[in-house]
Amino acid sequence: MERMIGTVVRGIxxxxxxxxxxxxxxxxxxxxxxxxSEGFSIRDKDIVAVTESVVARAQGNYASVDDIAKDIxxxxxxxxxxxxxxxLSRNRFAICLRGIAKGAKKIVLMLSYPSDEMGxxxxxxxxxDEKGINPWTDVLTESQFRQCFGYNKHTxxxxxxxxxxxxxxxxxxxxxxxxxxxxxxxxxxxxxxxxTCDVHSRLRTKKILKANGGEKVFNLEDILSTSxxxxxxxxxxxxxxxxxxxxxxxxxxxxDCQKIVQEVQKILKEKTGKNVEVMIYGDGxxxxxxxxxxxxxxxxxxxxxxxxxxxxxxxxxxxxxADNHFAHLKGKELKEAISNYIENKEADxxxxxxxxxxxxxxxxxxxxxxxxxxxxxxxxxTPVVYIQGYFDNFTKA
Numbered sequence: 001m002e003r004m005i006g007t008v009v010r011g012i013x014x015x016x017x018x019x020x021x022x023x024x025x026x027x028x029x030x031x032x033x034x035x036x037s038e039g040f041s042i043r044d045k046d047i048v049a050v051t052e053s054v055v056a057r058a059q060g061n062y063a064s065v066d067d068i069a070k071d072i073x074x075x076x077x078x079x080x081x082x083x084x085x086x087x088l089s090r091n092r093f094a095i096c097l098r099g100i101a102k103g104a105k106k107i108v109l110m111l112s113y114p115s116d117e118m119g120x121x122x123x124x125x126x127x128x129d130e131k132g133i134n135p136w137t138d139v140l141t142e143s144q145f146r147q148c149f150g151y152n153k154h155t156x157x158x159x160x161x162x163x164x165x166x167x168x169x170x171x172x173x174x175x176x177x178x179x180x181x182x183x184x185x186x187x188x189x190x191x192x193x194x195x196t197c198d199v200h201s202r203l204r205t206k207k208i209l210k211a212n213g214g215e216k217v218f219n220l221e222d223i224l225s226t227s228x229x230x231x232x233x234x235x236x237x238x239x240x241x242x243x244x245x246x247x248x249x250x251x252x253x254x255x256d257c258q259k260i261v262q263e264v265q266k267i268l269k270e271k272t273g274k275n276v277e278v279m280i281y282g283d284g285x286x287x288x289x290x291x292x293x294x295x296x297x298x299x300x301x302x303x304x305x306x307x308x309x310x311x312x313x314x315x316x317x318x319x320x321x322a323d324n325h326f327a328h329l330k331g332k333e334l335k336e337a338i339s340n341y342i343e344n345k346e347a348d349x350x351x352x353x354x355x356x357x358x359x360x361x362x363x364x365x366x367x368x369x370x371x372x373x374x375x376x377x378x379x380x381x382t383p384v385v386y387i388q389g390y391f392d393n394f395t396k397a
Contacts, residue, residue, distance in 0.1 A: 007389040011374050011382030019060035024263045042272040047387040049371040052282040054383045055254035064249045067231035068099020071223050079193035080106040086197035088120040088161040095250045101169040108190045113180045119293040123149045140180040155291045184208045240299040257304030265306050279305035284369030301368035312360050339395045
């Protein structure tokens with residue numbers, strides 16, 4: 001019978017994973033048990049994806065507000081700290097801000113507007129138009145902002161992040177001045193000591209500040225890049241990719257991920273004889289059309305993956321072939337012609353008309369979005385995702 005199924009994605013349930021657990025064994029055991037219970041076979045080029053959260057949990061990669069404060073104090077001393085372009089998130093930044101505040105003497109908090117880089121809006125663009133304000137040139141104080149726009153709550157969380165972030169800083173008895181600007185250089189009118197908190201534009205922001213008189217300029221990736229007397233850390237990303245654990249602690253992005261994916265691949269090969277690809281994933285990379293939020297708050301979609309997941313797809317557009325090359329064919333003849341075209345396609349289709357619109361993103365970024373949507377961020381209990389048929393095409397029997 002003709003094969004009728006292409007890619008299949010399964011969320012795999014695992015036990016609750018805690019510090020010290022041998023994650024590689026849990027992942028492999030969960031996949032094999034799912035295979036037995038659901039009746040699917042392990043095949044070459046299948047993919048096992050593990051969410052970064054359980055990797056960090058197994059590693060015990062946590063840090064406290066006090067740990068963050070110690071590192072902030074060691075880098076900035078008694079200086080007023082400019083905290084620039086933070087994302088608006090209770091999960092991603094609130095606990096980090098607590099630690100920054102506890103290690104500071106004064107903070108000037110500079111927010112981008114009308115939204116942060118992830119698309120979390122503090123006001124709508126239409127409101128700027130109505131007031132005649134240009135977000136690329138105009139700098140607003142907190143009082144000017146309130147006079148123009150009043151108080152606005154986030155679409156999903158119902159939080160006024162201006163008040164919320166200010167309250168977190170003032171909890172520690174220090175002054176918090178808030179300004180609004182999209183020009184990184186603005187902060188240098190207030191202080192030469194700056195912590196940049198943007199994620200994907202952080203290197204450019206840091207370069208601009210240093211080139212224009214910034215004296216102590218650090219990124220979030222510089223904070224907790226080493227351990228504070230036994231705390232968790234991440235040598236590559238520091239606080240980037242961290243999540244709230246408790247009101248006084250965060251879970252950091254996991255470390256040593258490459259060893260984990262290679263070990264899972266090795267064990268599965270030993271147990272099944274199949275060469276399965278393995279990756280660790282964080283946030284997917286997609287935009288919500290209602291909230292306008294771009295999901296990717298992690299520094300990368302996948303911090304580690306096996307070699308078979310490198311590169312980008314090399315695909316042709318079936319509808320383009322059907323409408324152009326083989327418009328004169330139908331039924332079996334059309335299928336055979338398209339199948340033959342796919343089997344003999346060029347190894348690199350960049351620029352070819354037949355490949356237009358085929359999303360030339362990295363395979364790991366595409367898979368990360370697929371996995372993030374499958375596992376969810378709530379109570380599904382499926383931190384492992386098993387994917388079959390991803391590398392198949394129309395010709396695969």
